[in-house]
Amino acid sequence: MQVFILLLFGLVAGACQSLPPVDPDPAASVDAARELFALAAAADQEGDAATALAAIQQAAALRPNHPTLLYNAAALEAQAGYTAQARLRLAKLARMGVGLNVRAQPAFEGMHGHESFERAADQLARNAEPLGETPLHRSISFGPTQFGPVTKILPEGIAYDAQRDDWYVGGVAVPFIVREKAEAVFSATGKRGVFGMQFDAERRVLWAATAFPPGVSTEADHEPPREWVELLGDNWKGRSLLVRIRVDEQELASVMSHGPVHYGGGVQAVSVPGEQPNSLGDVLVRANGEVLTSDAEGGTIWRVIDPDGWDADSEGPWLERWLQGPELPSPQGMAEAAGFVYLADYSTGLHRIDDDGERRPLVKPEELCDLGIDGLAATEDGRHLIAIQNGFAPQRILWLSLSEDGTAVTDWQVLAAGLPEWREPTLGLVHEGWFYFVANSHWPDFADFENPKGKQGVPEIRKLRLPSTESEQE
Template sequence: MPTPLFRVALLLLLLTGCRAAPPIPQSPDLEVEKLLQRLRAAPDDGLATYELAARYAVLGEKEQALRWLERLESLRWSFALGDPHFGALAQTPEYRAVAARLAGLQPHVARSRPAFTLSEKALTPEGITYDAVTDTFFVSSIRKRKVVAMARNGQLRDFTASGQDGLLGVLGMKVDAARRHLWVASYASRGMENARPEERGHSGLFQYDLRSGVLLRKFPLGNQPRANLLNDIALSASGDVFVTNSERGTVSVLRTGTEALALLMPEGTLPYPNGIALSEDGARLYVAHAHGIASVDTSTGQHTPVQAPPGVLLAGLDGLSAYRGSLIGIQNGFGRGRIVRFHFGADPTRVERAEILESGNPLFDIPTTGTVVGNTFVYIANSQLRRRGPQGELLPPEQLDETVLLQVELGE
C-alpha cells in the first residue's frame, strides 16, 4: 500500500535537492517497526523521524540514530532536540554537532514577560488554573503531591497539604467558578515524594470546595485491569467534567448529577491523550494526543482529526486552552518546548494558520500548561520534570531552580 507514496515522496526529494531518506528495512523492535511503517507511508514525517532517532538512541544503535537525525536536518525540522530523549548519545560530539545545527533552525520568538516566581523549588509543577472571583492562581505539584494557591501579589500558600486526602502526584486542574469548586487530576508518579511500588498505575479525580479547601468527592481508579493516568481536565457550563486518561487512551466524563466516571469513547481510541479544551460553544472537545489533536463530540464521543496546513505540526502538545476561535498549546513532546496558537476559520476542525507565541526561551525547561486570564496566557516555563539523578532519584531542592511563570499577551 505505501509503495506509490514512497516513490512520489522520493522523487520530490530528489527534485528539490533534499537528501534522500535512508533505506527503510524491517526491525525486530516493535516500536522501531511501527515508526518505520509510518515512514514507509510518509517519508517526510518529521515527528516519526524524530521518534525513530530517539528510539535507536535508547537501543544503543548510535549510527542509526545519527543517520535519522541527519535525515531530520534535511527535512528542515524546526524544533531543537530534547537531549533527555537521546540518552547517552546526547553526550557524544557527533550528536552535539547535529543538535547544534537543528537548534539553528528553530525560530526564536520572544514575546513573554515574567508573571510570578515560586520560591519553593521542589514543586515539580505541572498544572495551573485561575479563579477570576478571587483573582487567585492554583498550581499543582507532582513532587510534593499538593496544590498551592497564589495571590496576584505572588503570596503563596498551600491549598492542600502534601498527600492530603490521598493525593498522588497532581497534574491538571480546573476551577469551576460558578459552583466554587476545584477539580484536580492526580496519579502515582515515580517523581513524587514517598512513592510506593504498589501505587503504580493508580490515579484519581478530586473535587474540592474552593472556599474551605475541604474535599467534597473523590473518584479513585486502581491499576486493574490496566493502569490509569488521569491527566488534564475540561469543564462544561452545565458542570460536566471531562478528563483525559493517558494510559488508557481515552477521555472519561463525570456527568452532572452522577457519581461515577464513564468512558466517553472506547479505550485505546487515542494515543496518549493529554491536554484538553472545550470549544467556546461547548459542542466539542479538543484533545491533544501523541500524533495530533482530535475533535470530540461531547455527547457521543465520536471524533475526527483536526486538520492543518502543510508544515503545521499539531503533535507533541501538553496543555491546551481555547481562546477566541483558536487553541493555545504548549508543544513540549519532542524538543525544548514552544508556545503556539492555532487559528481556526469557519471550520472548527481545520487549522488555518499557526502563530508561535514563544520559542527559544532560555528559561524553558519543559514548559507544561497554562491558563487564559483575560487577554493574557499565563504558563509554567520550567517544570523541571526531567531533573533527576543518575539512578532516577529526586534531586535535592538546592539542585533545582525556582519555578518561573511567564505571561504572553494574546490580543484579538
Template sequence: MKRYVLILVVVLFGAYAKAQTLNEVYGQSVKAYEAKDYKSFLALTLKLDSLRPSHPTFTYNLAAAHALNGSVEEANLYLEKLVLTNNKTEFEKDADFKSLETTAAYKKTLLLKAELEKEIKNSKKVISLSEKDLHPEGLLFLEKSKTWLATSIRKRKIVSFNPKTGKCTDWLTGKNILAVFSIKADKDEKYLWAATGALPEMEKYSKALKGKAEILQIDIKTKAIVKRFSVGGEHLFGDLVVAKNNVVYSTDSEKPIVYKIEKDTITEWLSLNGEALSLQGIALNTENTKLFVADYLSGIVAVDIKNNADRSWLEFPKGSTKKGIDGLTYYDNSLIAIHNGVQPIRIVQYKLDKNQKQLTGFTTLDNNRPEFNEPVLSMLKGNKLYFFANSPWKFYSKEFALDLSKFQNPMLFSHDLKGKI
C-alpha cells in the same frame, strides 16, 4: 545514520512485546544499512516510523534512507521535520546527505535550524512562588474569591498564592492525595475538579501506588473532597476541562482514552487506541461544541462533542511541528500549544478555520527562552495567558530525589493575547 539505544521506545510503549519488536526491527535496519542494502534499510525504517511516529532516530534515518535511495525531495522533507523537532541535531557532516547539499530545500533547512536558535520573548514574568520544591503543573484563578491556585506534583497538594509576593499557603492537602496535575472549576465556581495520578516524582511514592489515578471533585467553599472518580487498571489523569453543562472531560496519559464524568459517573468517552500514544492537554471551544485533544506525538484531534465519531486530526501548517504538545488552551478561534517535547521549547498560537477543522496559520509567541525549563499547562484570565515556565521535571535523580540547586523557584509568566493572530 543515527544509532541510539532505544530506551525511549520501551518506556513510551510500556508493552514489552511491542518494544521488543521495535528493537528487533531497528536492529535489522542497522544490519541492512551496514550491508549497504539501502532499499531494505528504507523499508525497515518506514516500518519503525509507522510503529512509533516522530522518534528522532527514526526520523533521522528516514531522511538518510531516502537520500541513499535517491529520493531527494523526501529526504529533505524528513530533514526539515527533524530540525523542527530538534534543531540541535548535527547532520551537516554526515556523508549520507552529500547528495542534498546543493539543493534549495537543504539550504532552507539550514536556515531554519539557525532561525529556531533565535530567542522570541513576548511573555513576561509575573512572580516567583515561595515554595521552591512545589513542582507546579496546573494553574487556576477563581474569579469569585479572587484566589490564585497552583497544583503540586512533588508535594501532592494544591496551594493558593499571593499574586504580588508569591507567598504560598496550603489550600488542599492530605495523605490520600496523589500528584496533582490540572485543576478547573465549574462555571458557578461551586466545585473544583482536579486530575491526579501517582508518579515516582511525588513524595512518599511506593510501588503499591503505581498506576493509581483519581479525579477529585472538591467543594470550593469548604475545601472538602466531595467525591473521587477512578477506573480500573493503570492510568494517569493529566488534564481536564469542565463544560458549561458541568460535564467533565479528562485525558489519560497512560492509555489514549478520554474519560467523561456526568451525573456522578465516570465512563470511557473516546478511545484513541491506534491513533494516539500519550494524551496531554485538552480544551473546549467557546460554544462547547468541539473538544480539542493534544497527543505528544500525533498532534491535535478535533472532536465533535455530540458525536465523537466525527473527529479529525488537524494538519499542521508548513514550518510548524505537531510533536511535543503538552498544554493546550483555546482562545478566540485559535489554539495555544506549549511544545515542551521539542528543542527549542516554544509556545505557539495556531489559527483555526471557521469550521474549526483545519489550522490555517501560526504565530510563535515564545521560543528558545532560557527560563523555559519547562512550561507545562496554561490558563486564561481574560485575554491573558498564564503558565509556570520552569517545572523541574529534568532535575530529579535516578532515585527521584529533587536537586534544588539546579533550578529556580517556580516562575509564573503571562502573555497578552489580544490582537496577536
C-alpha cells in the same frame, strides 16, 4: 556509523500530517513505527546499513512528517549517497520549525556547499534560536512541607479564580495544591502528585487530577483515611483519582473514580471492581458544565457523572469512560473551541471530539507538527488553540487558528520557543488576552523522584501576550 538522534522527546510516537479520515486505531500505527525505528537503530549500530536504511524509510513512509524519522532517514540516505532525497527531508524539517545544527552532523558532510542544503541548514539553525517574550507573572512560594522542600515541588498545572484573584499551583513531586498566598489548600491523597487542574467558577470548585508520578511505587502510599480503607480495601493502592475541592471552605468534597459508591462525612469515593483510571493528567470544565479528565496511561477521557452531587443522597459525582473507540497512546491536554473538545495526544497529535465522545476528522496543515503537545487551551472566542509543545526541539508555544466550523486547523505560528528561562513548560490557561503557564516544571531533573538532580527553583507562572482575535477587534 551510529547516526540516530531524537528530535521529538516521545520517540517515534506519531505523524504530523494532514489526515481527513479518522485513524481507526492510532496506537497500532504508533507501535508499527516504533518497531521499525528500533530495527533501524539496531541495524545501524551493527553496521548493517542496508537494513537500517530500508527500515527507517518504511517508518518515515508510515509517519511522513515525524521529525525523528525524517531526520534519521535523511542521515542514512545521505550516507548511502541519496543526497537529493536527504536534502528534501531536511528542507521539510526546516519548514516544520525543527531547530538543529545539521552542519555539525558527520552524516551530512558531503552535502556542504549545495545551495538547497545550505538554505535548509540556515533555517534549521534559526529555528533553534530563542523566540518571543514570556515575562514573569507570579512566583509561587510557600514553606517546607512534610513531603520535602518547596523547590522540589515539580509544578505541573495551574488554575485561576478570577473572583478572588487567587492562583493555584499543583505539585507532582510535592503532592500539594498551593494557593498563591502561601496556603496549602489540599494535600494530595498519599503520594499521588497533582497534575492538571481547572477552576469551576460556576460551582466555586477546583477540580484536580491526581496520580502516582512515573517510577513511584504505589506501595509507597501514605496511610489513607480509615473510612477510605474500609471502603476501598486493596483497591486504594495504585489508583488515580479526580478530586473536587470547595475553595471557599478549603474543603475536600469528593474523591472520584469509576462507579457510584458513597460514605459519610460529605466525601465520596469508589470501589473499583473493573476498569479504573490509570493516570489522570488534565481537567476540562466545558461551557455546559460537563467535566472531563484525560487518562494518559489509560488511553481515554473520563466524564464526571453528576458533577453537582454533594452528599450521600445524590448519585455522583463519579467517572465513566467518555472517549469512544480504541485507546489512544497518550492523551494529555484538552480544550473546548468551536463547539468541540480538542485533545492533544502526545503520540498522535490533535483530535477533534464531538459531544458523544466520538473522534471526528481534523484537517491540519501539512507541515504542522502537532506531536509532543502537553498543555492545550482555547482563546475566549473559541477560534484559536494555544499549545505547549514540550516534546519538540525546541520546546515551543503554538497558536493554532481553527476554521469557523472547527473541522480544520487553517493556520499556525510559533509564539515563543526555546527561551532560557523555561525548564520544560507544561500546562496553562487563557485570561483576558494573555496565556499564563507553568514555565519551570523541571521534569528532566526527576528521572529519580526520590533523588532529583539539579537545583529546582520556586515555581514560576509566566505569561505570553496572545495575538488579537477578531472578537477583540470588534
